[in-house]
Amino acid sequence: MCKDCFEEQYYSFPSQTEFEKFEEVLDLKCRLGKIKILESKNEVENELIDFIMCYKCETCEEKFIMSIPDNAWRGYFLTELNAIEYHQKIKESDKKRQKVCLFIFVLIIVLTIYGITK
Numbered sequence: 001m002c003k004d005c006f007e008e009q010y011y012s013f014p015s016q017t018e019f020e021k022f023e024e025v026l027d028l029k030c031r032l033g034k035i036k037i038l039e040s041k042n043e044v045e046n047e048l049i050d051f052i053m054c055y056k057c058e059t060c061e062e063k064f065i066m067s068i069p070d071n072a073w074r075g076y077f078l079t080e081l082n083a084i085e086y087h088q089k090i091k092e093s094d095k096k097r098q099k100v101c102l103f104i105f106v107l108i109i110v111l112t113i114y115g116i117t118k
């Protein structure tokens, strides 16, 4: 990260306005040739994240990944490594949530059966 790209990262954009402000700066840097757009792709792995863009700083060669905010999902703009880490964290917390849901579901069934047979 350097002065030609970005000195801070965003783990989420607090509001749409904040995101638009950031996008303007990013767009300007792209047009000035400081940042190159590598690719954009659809991420189907996690239903929360459906559209990401990859960028590279021409000065320090740092790669960035941007996820576009969509409703409840607040997006992010992170270096490639941090983005991968962030994805893994989200996936893990998703798995935990699924386990808790499954546990509650089983508990309800058990209680229902218990209630019927009693």
Ligand SMILES: [Zn+2]
Residues within 6 Å of the ligand: 001, 002, 003, 004, 005, 006, 057, 058, 059, 060, 061, 062
């Ligand atoms: Zn840079």
